[in-house]
Amino acid sequence: MSDEPRTPLTERLLDLAVEYRSGAAVVRATGEIDLSTAPRLAETLADQPGTVVLDLTRVAFLSAAGVQAMLDVRARGRELRLVAPPGCRANRVLDLAGVTSVLTRYESVCDAVAP
Structure with a gap:
C-alpha cells in the first residue's frame, strides 16, 4: 500500500488552471465537466474577479x-x-x-480577452 496522498476523483476528472491576461481571468478546463465536477467549476468561476474566460x-x-x-x-x-x-x-x-444567445463563444483565448 502506498503512502502517497490520494487525489480526489473530481480533481482527476477535471483539471482547472487559472491565469490572468489583459484584465481577464482565464480558466482552462481539461477533462470532464459533469455532475461531480460542475460544483468545483462553479466555485472556481465565482472566485475570479472581473471578466472570466472559460477555455473549453x-x-x-x-x-x-x-x-x-x-x-x-451569468445569472x-x-x-x-x-x-x-x-x-x-x-x-x-x-x-x-440553446445557450448560445446567452453565452458568447470565441474561437481562441486571444479573441476572448481582446477588448
Missing part, C-alpha cells in the same frame, strides 16, 4: 450540470466568455442546450 478547448465531456454552472455565473451578473473553437466537443452540448 480541452474538455472531453460537458453535461447539463456544467452548462448550468456557466449560466449561474450573478458576471461576464463569462467561452472559448470553444469549431470541433470542440463542448459545442454540441452548448448548441443543444
Whole structure:
C-alpha cells in the first residue's frame, strides 16, 4: 500500500488552471465537466474577479450540470466568455442546450480577452 496522498476523483476528472491576461481571468478546463465536477467549476468561476474566460478547448465531456454552472455565473451578473473553437466537443452540448444567445463563444483565448 502506498503512502502517497490520494487525489480526489473530481480533481482527476477535471483539471482547472487559472491565469490572468489583459484584465481577464482565464480558466482552462481539461477533462470532464459533469455532475461531480460542475460544483468545483462553479466555485472556481465565482472566485475570479472581473471578466472570466472559460477555455473549453480541452474538455472531453460537458453535461447539463456544467452548462448550468456557466449560466449561474451569468445569472450573478458576471461576464463569462467561452472559448470553444469549431470541433470542440463542448459545442454540441452548448448548441443543444440553446445557450448560445446567452453565452458568447470565441474561437481562441486571444479573441476572448481582446477588448
